[in-house]
Amino acid sequence: MEHFLRVEESGRIEALQEICVEFESRDDIAGLLILACDANGYRPDNLDLLLKGRTLPVIGAVFPELVSGNRKISRGTIVIGMKNRARIFSVAGLSDENVDYDELINRTVPEPGNARTALVFVDGFAGRIAALLEGLFNNFGLEVNYLGGGAGSLTLERKPCLLTNQGMLEDAAVIALLDLPSGVGVQHGWSSVAGPFKATECHQGTIASLDWQPAYEVYRQVVEARPGEVFDPDDFYATAQKYPFGLRKLDAEMVVRDPFQVGEKGEIICVGDVPLNSYLYVLTSDVPTLVDAASEALRLALAQCPGRGEDLPVLLFDCISRALFMGERFDDELNVFDQPGRTVVGALTIGEIANSGRSYLELFNKTAVVGVIDL
Amino acid sequence: MSPSKSELIQIYYEMAMAINDASELPQMLKQSLTTMVRKLNCCAGGIHLLDIEPDSLPGFYPAATIPRTSARIASYAEALAQLPQPPTRDSLDQFSERLPLSGSCLNGDRFYFFDLLPHGFLLLLKCETSLDPLIVKELLPIAARLTQAIGTCRQRQALQESIDHLSLVSDELRHYKESLEEMVETRTAALQQEMVERCLAEEELRQSEERHRLFLQQLPDPVAVFNRQCVPLYVNQEFSKTFGWAPEDFSTEECPLLCEESGEKGEWLQRQIASGKSLAGFEVSLQNRSGEILRVAVSGIPAPQIGDAESLQVLVLRDVTEQHRLENQLRHSQKMQAIGTLTGGIAHDFNNLLQAISGYTQLLQRRIESDSREGSFLDSISLSTERAADLVKQLLIASRRGESQLQPIDLNECVEQASKLLERTLVKMVRIDKHLSDESLIVNGDTGQLEQVLLNLANNAQAAMPKGGILTFSTEKVELDKTFCQGRDGLSPGTYAQLRVADSGLGMSPQVLDHIFEPFFTTKDIGEGTGLGLSSAYGIVRNHMGTIQCYSEPGKGTVFLIYLPLASESLTGQSSPAEYCPLPGGEETLLIVDDDVSVANFARSILEEGGYRIIQAATGEEALEIYARRREDISLVILDLGMPGMGGEKCLEALRAADPDVRVLIASGYATKDQAQRVIDLGAAAFVGKPYRVEIILKEVRLAIDSE
Structure with missing residues (x-):
């Protein structure tokens, strides 16, 4: 894969341009996967010209940080030249309540063909990511392994963050259907410390009340009951990143929802949707558990590629808040993946997308999604 | 990782809430299934409903599947193979009795059928892990809940369909109502427009009818509209004036225009009206309301028939009685x-x-x-x-060639004189009644001639009253207007003396009346009358500038009306009768001009007896030639008027032109007073009528020679 991978850490558009031109000059490259750091400062006005000038199909996104090998990259771009031509399509209006994504996807890609893997990048702050994933699952089902995550900036500023041949997109999703098999492992390592709390008022990712009480108050009391935990009024996330919410499902880990902001009326805003009347648990974890979970995710992914998984590159989508929570010890997690002879690239995302094994497709938070695929 | 009992309850609760959340069946099924698949961590699921269409084969159809392509999942298809094939009512019933049903697929996936009867079943496919039997059992109430929700949705759907249908019907009804209202509005507008137009048309029609009515009313001729039964439906004013029937009379009385006098012409007219044929100037006798017989020229056309309206005939009934009389x-x-x-x-x-x-x-x-x-x-x-x-x-x-000696006389005295004579001469069975006007009726008349008229009329009256009767003389002063005088030759409007001579005799038929004033027409036996009585009476009256009319009907007697103009002043220039003188003679030379040799010779004989020298000429031309040669010798020219060639008058003019002093005596047996006056005006010395007596001609010759 080295021949098809370029990691440049300047974050300059010219550097990206050079890589793209180089890959486009090769006959064995059929598409471009571009993972960029938010710190690069890509905007439509300085990048769209480059994107629209591409002769190869482009799919990509801007993430808070990237992963290359066993280290994080805060500035720069990773470009992967995909050997197999991908069918790429985008979905605009990812917060639009009136769009039936099931029908939209069915109309856009009526037949998945031989697709085995779907790369899915979404605007991490979009309101209806779950509905999109539901539409993807309804249309493509279990025949496809889903792999991807939410793009965006840790500044929480909404801005164009998806890269396509049409330029940079905001509040959208971009999907590439690949005829390549893959293995996907999903694990997070969080466990509940309180709950359940019924989401009595919520819409998309915003929880207004838990058990008919202001959500933040309930959440604050739970967290601050923990030894040494006090919310900083100016830095909610500093504490909240250690105590995500969890949604229970049968025979699987809880689906984590990462609370990243408190609204003016005491509502808690999460990455990803929280169904009304669902029961939420307050979760917490520690670094070793999380590292173990990442290791388990890798194992699960490799298990789906028997015989040759060890040789395949790892495409990692790990949560930025997980990395923030783990701090410097996040390297321990990265070291789990970084083995001699194995290419590891990926992004630290705002929400991760995958189906766990042969089960339902979900948007996860604070989760390690490991894909094993020979792009 | 296995959930606790409370966590399971939460999962069940969330699934149950998802079921409750939806209202539309497809949406509810999809949402419920999604939640189940998601919460139970299934790899696929489907809700298959029994086809409830009564006409179709029994079987299940996938109402909702997750993913949409579940059928392509081998294990899912393998699970569906559990369904009885071919599906029949019985086999489906047997299959339903086996639910819930679970099993393993070849790849290890587990399938779970849950009973959603009577609607269908729920199929969940689990990969890698299986559902605990306890969980399966606890899912049954959720399946039941889903069954209930499906029933509710279907009822709601049926209700909605009914509502939709009703709404559709309502929409259609509203649409029809709106269309109807629009049509009504359009039609109303059209009707209003029609009404306006109709009002205008009616107004125009009314005005037109008024114009036509006025036109008909003001027509100078009587106009009537008849139906085919000859019943008048409309008449104009002139009709009412002429015939006496007003339009309003027709509702109460008939209008018997035809009478006995109409005869066959009346019947023919009736047939023409009944058959709707045109008429032009057809003259027939009709009667008016008073029974007076009028001579009427009938013209008519059938009125244009409008629709089924009654056929009508428009007749112009011009009263030509007066015209006919004239x-x-x-x-x-x-x-x-x-x-x-x-x-x-x-x-x-x-x-x-x-x-x-x-x-x-x-x-x-x-x-x-x-x-x-x-x-x-x-x-x-x-x-x-x-x-x-x-x-x-x-x-x-x-023949009005005779001369009358007109002078102012009192007509009453003339009647008195004649009456006295008649009282002696008429048979005693005839009584004479007189009704004379109190005032004198002075006319310019010839007493003798007027008496002659009275005698002639009285003689005829006596003949008409063989068994006696009354002969009445009446006089009065009357004013004759222009209408009366119209058509009566020479009669002009003014004050007249009316002399009425009536008898109570046999009367006369119209045929006789037409000829009574003709000379030699008589109804008397041969030898009893000359046929000149009434004709001479006619001539005398006409010479008196008057007129005579006769009214008579068989059995009703006869009335003669004589109108003589009253004299405003006495005639001037009336010469008194010439005094008788001894036969005068002379020695002068006279030129006698007459084409009649016997007359000329007789005149020559008389005048030569009186001592005159005579030269004769047979024509005017010869007379001029002789006079030109011997004018110095000729003292007088005796000139006849009625001669061939240039005639007497032109000869006189020529003589006067040649010699203004020439003396000419006109002798003619055929000259009116006007003619005599005219030749006097042309320069003739005197006029003597033929046959003249010897002493008259000698006297007139001498007077003419001796005149200045």
């Missing part, structure tokens, strides 16, 4: 004029003949003793000649 009068006048011309010509010739007979008789009487036998013969000849002259005179009067 035409009759004109025709009578022309006839009388022609007769007058004829009789005047005959009288002229007779006069010439009588002039010769009478003249030579007189000459012979001068030479033969009157008491001799020859003398008595001559007396008889002379008497017959005078009677013949009288007859000719009457003929001339009848």
Whole structure:
């Protein structure tokens, strides 16, 4: 894969341009996967010209940080030249309540063909990511392994963050259907410390009340009951990143929802949707558990590629808040993946997308999604 | 990782809430299934409902599957193979009795069928892990809940369909109502427009009818609209004026225009109206409301038939009674004029003949003793000649060639004088009644002639009353207007004396009435009348510038009405009768111009007897030639008027042109007073009528020679 991978850490558009031109000059490259750091400062006005000038199909996104090998990259771009031509399509209006994504996807890609893997990048702050994933699952089902995550900036500023041949997109999703098999492992390592709390008022990712009480108050009391935990009024996330919410499902880990902001009326805003009347648990974890979970995710992914998984590159989508929570010890997690002879690239995302094994497709938070695929 | 009991309850609760959340069946099924698949961590799921369409084969259809492509999942298809094939009611029932049903697929996936009867079943596919039997059991109430929700949704759906249908029907009804309202509105607008147009049309029609009504009303001729039964439906004012029936009379009484006098023409007219045929100037006698018979010229056209309306006939009934009367009068006048011309010509010739007979008789009487036998013969000849002259005179009067000596007389006195004479001469069975006006009725008349008229009328009345009766003379002053005078030749409007002579005799038929004033027309036996009585009466009255009319019907007597213009002043220039003088003579040379040789010779004989020298000429041209040669010798020219060639008048003019001092005596047996006056005006010295007596011609010759 080295021949098809370029990691440049300047974050300059010219550097990206050079890589793209180089890959486009090769006959064995059929598409471009571009993972960029938010710190690069890509905007439509300085990048769209480059994107629209591409002769190869482009799919990509801007993430808070990237992963290359066993280290994080805060500035720069990773470009992967995909050997197999991908069918790429985008979905605009990812917060639009009136769009039936099931029908939209069915109309856009009526037949998945031989697709085995779907790369899915979404605007991490979009309101209806779950509905999109539901539409993807309804249309493509279990025949496809889903792999991807939410793009965006840790500044929480909404801005164009998806890269396509049409330029940079905001509040959208971009999907590439690949005829390549893959293995996907999903694990997070969080466990509940309180709950359940019924989401009595919520819409998309915003929880207004838990058990008919202001959500933040309930959440604050739970967290601050923990030894040494006090919310900083100016830095909610500093504490909240250690105590995500969890949604229970049968025979699987809880689906984590990462609370990243408190609204003016005491509502808690999460990455990803929280169904009304669902029961939420307050979760917490520690670094070793999380590292173990990442290791388990890798194992699960490799298990789906028997015989040759060890040789395949790892495409990692790990949560930025997980990395923030783990701090410097996040390297321990990265070291789990970084083995001699194995290419590891990926992004630290705002929400991760995958189906766990042969089960339902979900948007996860604070989760390690490991894909094993020979792009 | 296995959930606790409370966590399971939360999962069940979330699934149950998802079921409750939806209202539309497809949405509810999808949402419920999604939640189940998601919460139970299944790899696929489906809700298959029993086809409830009564006409279709029994079987299940996938109402909701997750993913959409579940059928392509091998394990899912393998699970569906559990369904009975072919599906029948019985086999489906047997399958339903086996639910819930679970099993393993070849790849290790587990399938779970849950009973959603009577609607269908729920199929969940789990990969890698299986559902605990306890969980399966606890899912049954959720399946039941889903079953209930499906039933509710279907009921709601059916209700919604009913509502939709009702809504559709309502929409259609509303649409129809709106369409109807629009149509009503459009039609109303159209009707309003039609009403406006109709009002305008009616107004125009009303005005048109008013115009036509006024037009018909103001037509100078009577107009009536008849139906085919000859019943008048509408008449104009002139009709009412002429026939007496007003439009409103037709509702209460009939309008019997046809009468006995209409005869066959009336029947023919009736048929023409009934058949709707046109008429043009068809003359027929009709009666008016008073029973008066009118002569009517009928023109008519069928009125244009509108729709099923009754066929009508428009008739113009022009009253031509007066016109007819005038035409009759004109025709009578022309006839009388022609007769007058004829009789005047005959009288002229007779006069010439009588002039010769009478003249030579007189000459012979001068030479033969009157008491001799020859003398008595001559007396008889002379008497017959005078009677013949009288007859000719009457003929001339009848033909208005005779001269009247007009002078102011009182018509009443004239009637009195005639009455006295008649009282002695009429048979006693005839009583004479007189109703004379109190005031004198002065007319310019000839007493003798007027008395002659009265005698003639009285004689005829007596003849009409063989068994006696009443003869009535009435006089009065009347004013004759223009209408009365119209068509009566020479009569002009003014004040007249009316003399009415009526008898109570047998009366006369119209056929007789048409001829009574013609000379020689008589109803009397041969020898009893000359046929000149009424014709001479007619001539006398016309010479008096008057008119005579006769009204008579068989059995109703006869009335003669004589109108004579009242005199405003006495006639001037009336010469008194000439005094008798001894036969004068002379020695001058006279030129006698007459085409009748016998007359000329008789005149020559008389005048030569009186000492004159005579030159004769047969024509005017010859007279001019002679006079030109011997004008110094000729003292007087005796000139006849009625001659061939240039005639007497032109000859007179030529003589006067050649010699303004020439003396000319006109002698003519056929000249009116006007004609005589005209030749006097042309320069003639005097006029003497033929036949003239010897002493008259000698006297007139001498007077003419001696005149200044």
